[in-house]
Amino acid sequence: MQRFCTIAFVLGLILMIFGLTYILPIATSLYFNDAMTEHFTNGMLLNIGAGAILAGLSMRWRGDVKTRDGYLLVASFWILMAAAATLPLMWGLPELSFTDAFFETTSALTTTGATVFVGLDSLAPSLNLWRHELNWLGGLGIIVLAVAILPLLGIGGMQLYKAEIAGPIKDSKLTPRINETARLLWMIYAAFTLICIVSLKLAGMGWFDAICHAFSTMSLGGLSTHDANIGYFGSPTIELVLMGFMLISAMNFAVHYSALHKFSLKPYLTDPEAIPMLAVITASVMICSIYIWYQQIYPDFLTALRHVSFNLISVSTSGGFVSDNFRLWPPFVIWWILYLTSITACTGSTGGGIKMFRTLLLWKQAGREMFSILHPRAINPIRIGDMPIPNKIIFSVLAFIFLYFISIVALTFALLFSGLDPLSALGAVLACINNAGPGLSLVGTASNYQGLSDFQTWICVIAMLLGRFEVFTLLMLFTPAFWRK
Amino acid sequence: MQRFCTIAFVLGLILMIFGLTYILPIATSLYFNDAMTEHFTNGMLLNIGAGAILAGLSMRWRGDVKTRDGYLLVASFWILMAAAATLPLMWGLPELSFTDAFFETTSALTTTGATVFVGLDSLAPSLNLWRHELNWLGGLGIIVLAVAILPLLGIGGMQLYKAEIAGPIKDSKLTPRINETARLLWMIYAAFTLICIVSLKLAGMGWFDAICHAFSTMSLGGLSTHDANIGYFGSPTIELVLMGFMLISAMNFAVHYSALHKFSLKPYLTDPEAIPMLAVITASVMICSIYIWYQQIYPDFLTALRHVSFNLISVSTSGGFVSDNFRLWPPFVIWWILYLTSITACTGSTGGGIKMFRTLLLWKQAGREMFSILHPRAINPIRIGDMPIPNKIIFSVLAFIFLYFISIVALTFALLFSGLDPLSALGAVLACINNAGPGLSLVGTASNYQGLSDFQTWICVIAMLLGRFEVFTLLMLFTPAFWRK
Numbered sequence: 001m002q003r004f005c006t007i008a009f010v011l012g013l014i015l016m017i018f019g020l021t022y023i024l025p026i027a028t029s030l031y032f033n034d035a036m037t038e039h040f041t042n043g044m045l046l047n048i049g050a051g052a053i054l055a056g057l058s059m060r061w062r063g064d065v066k067t068r069d070g071y072l073l074v075a076s077f078w079i080l081m082a083a084a085a086t087l088p089l090m091w092g093l094p095e096l097s098f099t100d101a102f103f104e105t106t107s108a109l110t111t112t113g114a115t116v117f118v119g120l121d122s123l124a125p126s127l128n129l130w131r132h133e134l135n136w137l138g139g140l141g142i143i144v145l146a147v148a149i150l151p152l153l154g155i156g157g158m159q160l161y162k163a164e165i166a167g168p169i170k171d172s173k174l175t176p177r178i179n180e181t182a183r184l185l186w187m188i189y190a191a192f193t194l195i196c197i198v199s200l201k202l203a204g205m206g207w208f209d210a211i212c213h214a215f216s217t218m219s220l221g222g223l224s225t226h227d228a229n230i231g232y233f234g235s236p237t238i239e240l241v242l243m244g245f246m247l248i249s250a251m252n253f254a255v256h257y258s259a260l261h262k263f264s265l266k267p268y269l270t271d272p273e274a275i276p277m278l279a280v281i282t283a284s285v286m287i288c289s290i291y292i293w294y295q296q297i298y299p300d301f302l303t304a305l306r307h308v309s310f311n312l313i314s315v316s317t318s319g320g321f322v323s324d325n326f327r328l329w330p331p332f333v334i335w336w337i338l339y340l341t342s343i344t345a346c347t348g349s350t351g352g353g354i355k356m357f358r359t360l361l362l363w364k365q366a367g368r369e370m371f372s373i374l375h376p377r378a379i380n381p382i383r384i385g386d387m388p389i390p391n392k393i394i395f396s397v398l399a400f401i402f403l404y405f406i407s408i409v410a411l412t413f414a415l416l417f418s419g420l421d422p423l424s425a426l427g428a429v430l431a432c433i434n435n436a437g438p439g440l441s442l443v444g445t446a447s448n449y450q451g452l453s454d455f456q457t458w459i460c461v462i463a464m465l466l467g468r469f470e471v472f473t474l475l476m477l478f479t480p481a482f483w484r485k
Numbered sequence: 486m487q488r489f490c491t492i493a494f495v496l497g498l499i500l501m502i503f504g505l506t507y508i509l510p511i512a513t514s515l516y517f518n519d520a521m522t523e524h525f526t527n528g529m530l531l532n533i534g535a536g537a538i539l540a541g542l543s544m545r546w547r548g549d550v551k552t553r554d555g556y557l558l559v560a561s562f563w564i565l566m567a568a569a570a571t572l573p574l575m576w577g578l579p580e581l582s583f584t585d586a587f588f589e590t591t592s593a594l595t596t597t598g599a600t601v602f603v604g605l606d607s608l609a610p611s612l613n614l615w616r617h618e619l620n621w622l623g624g625l626g627i628i629v630l631a632v633a634i635l636p637l638l639g640i641g642g643m644q645l646y647k648a649e650i651a652g653p654i655k656d657s658k659l660t661p662r663i664n665e666t667a668r669l670l671w672m673i674y675a676a677f678t679l680i681c682i683v684s685l686k687l688a689g690m691g692w693f694d695a696i697c698h699a700f701s702t703m704s705l706g707g708l709s710t711h712d713a714n715i716g717y718f719g720s721p722t723i724e725l726v727l728m729g730f731m732l733i734s735a736m737n738f739a740v741h742y743s744a745l746h747k748f749s750l751k752p753y754l755t756d757p758e759a760i761p762m763l764a765v766i767t768a769s770v771m772i773c774s775i776y777i778w779y780q781q782i783y784p785d786f787l788t789a790l791r792h793v794s795f796n797l798i799s800v801s802t803s804g805g806f807v808s809d810n811f812r813l814w815p816p817f818v819i820w821w822i823l824y825l826t827s828i829t830a831c832t833g834s835t836g837g838g839i840k841m842f843r844t845l846l847l848w849k850q851a852g853r854e855m856f857s858i859l860h861p862r863a864i865n866p867i868r869i870g871d872m873p874i875p876n877k878i879i880f881s882v883l884a885f886i887f888l889y890f891i892s893i894v895a896l897t898f899a900l901l902f903s904g905l906d907p908l909s910a911l912g913a914v915l916a917c918i919n920n921a922g923p924g925l926s927l928v929g930t931a932s933n934y935q936g937l938s939d940f941q942t943w944i945c946v947i948a949m950l951l952g953r954f955e956v957f958t959l960l961m962l963f964t965p966a967f968w969r970k
């Protein structure tokens with residue numbers, strides 16, 4: 001009983017905070033006079049009202065948030081939030097089905113950035129802004145935001161923080177207090193977003209587009225206000241600015257904090273993930289540009305380099321913007337980019353996939369194993385950067401990878417079972433589970449998933465949620481052990 | 486110096502044994518009078534001569550076979566043997582390129598069973614028999630045979646045995662002496678082969694076809710003397726016999742020994758792998774048959790069941806026979822069968838892939854990890870069957886899976902780079918690395934790889950060798966640690 005009251009209480013509080021985020025689309029709607037004000041106001045009142053009732057009723061019996069409750073809370077809040085966020089969309093677009101609306105909000109919140117909407121350019125500005133704001137809130141995590149601004153969550157804040165933030169090592173605290181850490185991360189995130197807005201404006205975007213795209217850049221969400229995505233602008237300057245901020249977002253925000261705090265670039269050099277990530281991206285851009293240039297897809301090398309750089313950085317970091325129809329590129333390049341999506345982004349970034357840290361750890365573990373066949377008695381601990389990695393973490397990473405891989409296989413077969421062709425199926429699952437966005441073939445490189453059936457859409461929704469919660473958090477809720485006393 | 490003399494000595498001995506295996510095609514050639522006798526006799530003399538010179542020269546300085554030399558020896562012998570075995574093919578078929586000949590012998594020896602030959606039905610009988618005999622020798626391993634019949638290899642026999650036999654747990658000895666174990670395994674293998682020959686003859690095959698197909702059934706090789714493979718016979722009885730012997734071959738031969746020794750079926754029930762393997766296959770056959778029947782690929786359910794049973798059992802155990810052009814089946818069924826190929830066969834069988842034992846271990850490890858998130862302090866060892874699995878083995882299995890997966894990714898990208906389409910590329914790599922045989926699209930379900938370029942053919946050769954040696958043995962030779970003193 002106390003357990004459920006605790007969950008209900010925290011759920012109520014975060015729901016109220018989420019209600020406050022409707023202010024931005026309401027302001028946008030008033031500014032552009034796009035007739036959506038009423039829908040967003042109703043949505044806000046509903047969220048705040050429901051949250052207040054939930055928190056008020058359960059307040060008296062609440063206790064501390066336990067480890068397992070943290071997972072249940074985070075998972076149920078995200079599903080609740082995705083459902084609540086559909087309301088303004090469905091009220092504003094009466095022909096939209098609940099399945100499609102839920103896909104759209106889940107895609108935005110998990111920063112997948114895939115869309116089922118066509119005609120984004122003529123969509124009401126407040127609805128477009130709402131999609132981008134959901135991208136932004138999901139990027140660093142709205143529950144992390146709640147931990148940051150509600151000191152009373154301090155009781156179980158650590159559990160919630162751990163369940164929502166991405167990466168294998170989650171207790172690397174910037175400060176001894178978790179609220180403080182969450183607050184610092186969100187401040188850096190917001191500051192970079194502001195700089196990104198101004199940079200995009202200077203690069204030639206209008207203010208509205210600059211705000212929307214800064215939201216989807218910093219969260220590595222990849223949503224756009226245009227059907228043609230970044231191809232709409234056709235501007236190398238804008239592409240350069242986006243590439244820079246996507247790379248920033250794909251790094252660990254704790255490293256950004258250290259760099260800013262010490263006013264030095266050294267934290268980037270000593271971070272075990274940043275350099276390998278940049279090395280993988282640089283090498284891939286060079287190889288793919290030469291390959292594409294050699295195949296004469298573009299008239300000259302510089303054009304090939306421009307399009308490969310932008311789309312490869314964008315998709316591999318799980319950003320998901322596209323500047324050109326890269327579906328027409330040779331399969332080698334397309335699939336290499338989709339593969340990079342799984343491994344490139346860093347721990348503690350807003351990106352998806354298995355993360356560079358786990359990739360490095362797998363390499364080293366495989367090497368250690370070969371060494372130990374030759375030298376069975378040698379003890380040979382794994383180090384990443386300066387950090388010796390205990391076996392406990394290696395086991396946990398390996399189990400993660402296995403579940404991640406099994407999820408990909410199971411979801412791909414579910415799509416195949418429903419009749420989708422193999423390339424579209426695998427492409428869609430990789431794009432969704434890595435929260436990247438652009439898929440292949442039927443689901444298209446412009447991240448448009450409109451052609452899917454309802455069943456297929458729900459499979460993609462599951463993939464996005466599994467990806468955002470790094471598999472464990474969600475799968476755990478389906479084990480008997482979780483529900484045992 | 487002593488190290489290389491030891492390797493040369495053992496290499497010479499096994500080469501001489503391999504030379505003796507030419508007797509069978511020589512006899513066949515004499516019986517059918519197909520003008521190949523001279524080629525096989527020359528091949529035999531060359532093998533025995535070269536082996537004798539090698540062994541003779543190095544005899545005086547030989548020592549014990551060390552762990553790392555075992556791997557080097559097995560890998561270099563297999564490549565040498567595949568090269569030597571091409572000679573009768575190239576002398577007999579002057580238009581055959583070395584690349585294609587090497588593909589053919591590697592495919593036969595690794596029991597992949599893919600072919601670049603067209604016109605098998607009119608090929609000289611002795612050449613066909615040679616291909617099937619290579620299948621059979623590769624199945625349980627010719628070096629294991631050498632260990633069985635040469636007591637003097639007892640010095641390093643264990644190292645060689647470990648390097649060639651398949652599966653994560655290789656020291657499960659049937660008897661305290663490794664020669665004895667190797668001999669028992671080969672005796673069971675030969676006995677089953679004899680029973681299979683007689684059964685196939687009774688089911689309607691001619692003696693020659695029965696011998697050839699028994700070789701490729703017990704080794705799970707999948708080669709046939711007909712372009713249409715098993716479809717040529719169009720006989721449900723033959724298909725039933727083949728299915729039975731493929732299932733036998735996909736089980737651990739040590740379990741067969743126990744069952745025969747105790748004259749009881751209990752060893753199959755207590756074996757941790759046999760029941761899960763049969764369960765996976767039965768469930769898959771039912772689901773796929775219903776799916777295919779529902780899609781009206783075949784006129785009635787029984788026909789669907791017949792074709793699905795045969796092709797699914799054949800490909801998933803890595804047998805690789807095909808009775809129908811299953812390329813025309815729905816992608817869900819095709820890819821499910823290709824996926825099963827990676828996980829179905831048991832440790833100590835003649836099948837390929839990661840083996841059922843490792844599959845079970847991965848599942849349990851993932852479950853244990855989820856449990857330990859909820860109960861961080863609980864100690865929860867993994868058991869498979871009655872066997873508690875030490876962490877050391879779990880680590881080694883996990884590293885194996887990672888290298889296996891990375892090999893698939895790297896080889897698929899190599900094929901994509903060369904211009905092959907994605908489905909053919911992934912299909913060919915899975916078919917080769919799992920030593921299954923039938924690929925997809927371009928490379929066809931009749932296991933014919935003739936359409937590949939030379940570069941693509943060599944990639945497939947690497948995949949087959951990596952699969953047969955379970956990745957480690959081969960990759961280890963490319964690490965600096967291996968060559969360090």
Ligand SMILES: [K+]
Pocket residue numbers: 111112113220221222318319320435436437
């Ligand atoms: K994205």
Ligand SMILES: [K+]
Pocket residue numbers: 596597598705706707803804805920921922
């Ligand atoms: K095979």
